Amino acid sequence: MKSELENKKCVPCELGTNPLNHSDIMVFSDILSDGWEVINDVKIEKKFKFKDFKEALEFTNKVGALAEEEGHHPDIQLSWGKVVISLTTHKIHGLSENDFIMAVKIDKL
Structure with a gap:
C-alpha cells in the first residue's frame, strides 16, 4: 500500500x-514511517532533525517544491537543525488521502 501512495498524485478535494474517519486514518497511519503522529484525527505531524540550519533549510525547500508539484501544501516550521511538517486538508477540516500521499513522498526526500 505504501508504494501505491508513492505513485499517486494529490487530487484536490x-x-x-x-x-x-478514525478507522481509515489508522489504516493509513500504519503504513507511514516512524515518527509520524496523528493529532486529534485532524492532522499528521513529524519532526525531522538535521545537523544544522543549512540542511534543515535545504530539506524545507525540497518539501516546498514537492508541495507545488502535488498542489497540496503542508504547514512547515523551520528552526536550527529541525523541521516540523504538519499535514491536514484545510478545505475539509481534517485528513484526506492526500495528506498520507504527501507524508510518504516527504519521507522519500
Missing part, C-alpha cells in the same frame, strides 16, 4: 467531501 471538493467542498462537502468528508474527512477520513
Whole structure:
C-alpha cells in the first residue's frame, strides 16, 4: 500500500467531501514511517532533525517544491537543525488521502 501512495498524485478535494474517519486514518497511519503522529484525527505531524540550519533549510525547500508539484501544501516550521511538517486538508477540516500521499513522498526526500 505504501508504494501505491508513492505513485499517486494529490487530487484536490471538493467542498462537502468528508474527512477520513478514525478507522481509515489508522489504516493509513500504519503504513507511514516512524515518527509520524496523528493529532486529534485532524492532522499528521513529524519532526525531522538535521545537523544544522543549512540542511534543515535545504530539506524545507525540497518539501516546498514537492508541495507545488502535488498542489497540496503542508504547514512547515523551520528552526536550527529541525523541521516540523504538519499535514491536514484545510478545505475539509481534517485528513484526506492526500495528506498520507504527501507524508510518504516527504519521507522519500
